[in-house]
Amino acid sequence: MEIKVSTWLINRFKYQKIAKSIEPISLIETKLKWYWSALYWIGVIFTLGLLIFAMSHRKFMNEFATTLITRQGYPPSWKTLSIRVIIHECRHTTQAVFFGWLLFPISWINRRLRGWLGLPFFTLFYFVLPFPIYFAAGRFYLELDADKKSWRECLKSGVKTPNQIREHAKRRAERLSSGDYFWAWPKSLSLRSYKRAAEIIIEEYSYQLAKKIKNIEDDFNVKLPKIN
Numbered sequence: 536m537e538i539k540v541s542t543w544l545i546n547r548f549k550y551q552k553i554a555k556s557i558e559p560i561s562l563i564e565t566k567l568k569w570y571w572s573a574l575y576w577i578g579v580i581f582t583l584g585l586l587i588f589a590m591s592h593r594k595f596m597n598e599f600a601t602t603l604i605t606r607q608g609y610p611p612s613w614k615t616l617s618i619r620v621i622i623h624e625c626r627h628t629t630q631a632v633f634f635g636w637l638l639f640p641i642s643w644i645n646r647r648l649r650g651w652l653g654l655p656f657f658t659l660f661y662f663v664l665p666f667p668i669y670f671a672a673g674r675f676y677l678e679l680d681a682d683k684k685s686w687r688e689c690l691k692s693g694v695k696t697p698n699q700i701r702e703h704a705k706r707r708a709e710r711l712s713s714g715d716y717f718w719a720w721p722k723s724l725s726l727r728s729y730k731r732a733a734e735i736i737i738e739e740y741s742y743q744l745a746k747k748i749k750n751i752e753d754d755f756n757v758k759l760p761k762i763n
């Protein structure tokens with residue numbers, strides 16, 4: 536009997552192309568490489584074992600996409616990769632590149648080097664500042680920034696609707712306050728910030744869409760039906 540295995544790896548070159556079009560130094564790979572697992576155990580050491588209670592090794596390897604500067608690791612068991620997640624992970628790579636500018640002028644040499652030079656600052660900001668648990672504003676900010684980028688692009692390309700963005704914002708806000716993100720931020724604040732950010736982006740999108748429709752109506756002298 537033939538067993539058909541369906542995984543995103545079948546289309547890995549397509550995903551790689553998408554990622555490179557968003558962030559040119561991105562490298563998509565599976566989480567089977569040794570350092571993804573090592574990263575988890577380094578986290579366990581630094582959190583004095585607390586990470587095991589927040590998230591199991593199995594969960595980290597099988598349910599999470601993780602970015603390490605240029606490398607974006609995805610669980611091999613996932614059937615497909617969503618464009619929203621690829622944009623999100625690419626944004627983390629871009630964030631590391633921004634941090635790399637702190638080591639100017641060495642980081643000026645090229646983008647990939649800039650990303651890797653950004654690693655210590657990214658790590659400090661993401662995991663430690665100002666406090667690693669409950670008030671990890673750095674982690675909260677970088678995650679929200681990556682989500683905002685993915686919402687904008689998904690709305691613009693029609694991949695997601697405003698209501699899907701609202702639902703996603705709620706889910707993400709809850710996860711950021713859970714063990715999945717090492718309890719980065721108090722839940723009520725997280726929900727409020729995510730809701731506000733999503734509504735601002737939806738409003739921006741609605742405004743751009745209304746402008747586009749108005750231009751079409753003017754150019755063709757027609758009145759298009761309203762979309763709700």
Ligand SMILES: [Zn+2]
Nearest residue numbers: 623627678681
């Ligand atoms: Zn993230």
